[in-house]
Amino acid sequence: MQNELITDATLVSNYIQGEEPALEVLINRHKQRIYSFIYSKVYDKDVAEDIFQDTFIKVIRTLKKGKYNEEGKFLPWVMRIAHNLVIDHFRKNTRMPKFSNTGDFNIFSVLSDSTLDAERSIIKDQVESDIRKVIEELPEDQKEVLMMRMYKDMSFKEISDKTGVSINTALGRMRYALINMRKIIDKHNIILTN
Numbered sequence: 001m002q003n004e005l006i007t008d009a010t011l012v013s014n015y016i017q018g019e020e021p022a023l024e025v026l027i028n029r030h031k032q033r034i035y036s037f038i039y040s041k042v043y044d045k046d047v048a049e050d051i052f053q054d055t056f057i058k059v060i061r062t063l064k065k066g067k068y069n070e071e072g073k074f075l076p077w078v079m080r081i082a083h084n085l086v087i088d089h090f091r092k093n094t095r096m097p098k099f100s101n102t103g104d105f106n107i108f109s110v111l112s113d114s115t116l117d118a119e120r121s122i123i124k125d126q127v128e129s130d131i132r133k134v135i136e137e138l139p140e141d142q143k144e145v146l147m148m149r150m151y152k153d154m155s156f157k158e159i160s161d162k163t164g165v166s167i168n169t170a171l172g173r174m175r176y177a178l179i180n181m182r183k184i185i186d187k188h189n190i191i192l193t194n
Contacts, residue, residue: 008029
């Protein structure tokens with residue numbers, strides 16, 4: 001029988017029953033669409049290739065465990081897996097903005113991409129709310145400096161004048177705030193993404 005005439009559902013059940021080549025037919029049939037979808041999100045050939053491979057590793061594992069029950073909707077199911085892996089990729093690769101001790105620190109520099117698409121914008125809102133929760137756990141003096149620096153964009157000189165502490169103390173509080181934020185993030189296993 002010609003491969004083109006075999007439905008996805010039949011190929012899936014053949015594969016589950018141990019017919020290894022059936023999977024190859026499925027992969028070849030949908031490769032272009034799935035790869036193009038992944039590439040359209042990540043704009044990087046190597047990354048797209050990796051996510052594509054991971055997608056099919058997940059597909060194979062799920063099929064082998066007998067946990068597939070999509071009733072013939074193979075492609076949308078694979079697309080969902082690919083979509084989730086793309087989101088995981090963004091989460092892993094932008095875990096936490098790299099902090100520098102320079103004056104131009106801004107935790108949201110990673111979030112200011114004006115070309116955010118809908119998905120990233122949802123993730124961005126989540127991150128901002130996660131960051132706010134983390135800030136709430138900081139000691140009051142550190143929180144105060146951090147809020148002035150991040151949300152009011154005040155210089156350390158202005159923070160020093162406003163809080164009545166030396167610039168060095170303000171810098172120190174900012175540094176401890178960042179260290180503590182990292183600890184809180186690790187403790188709660190929060191993944192910051194952009």
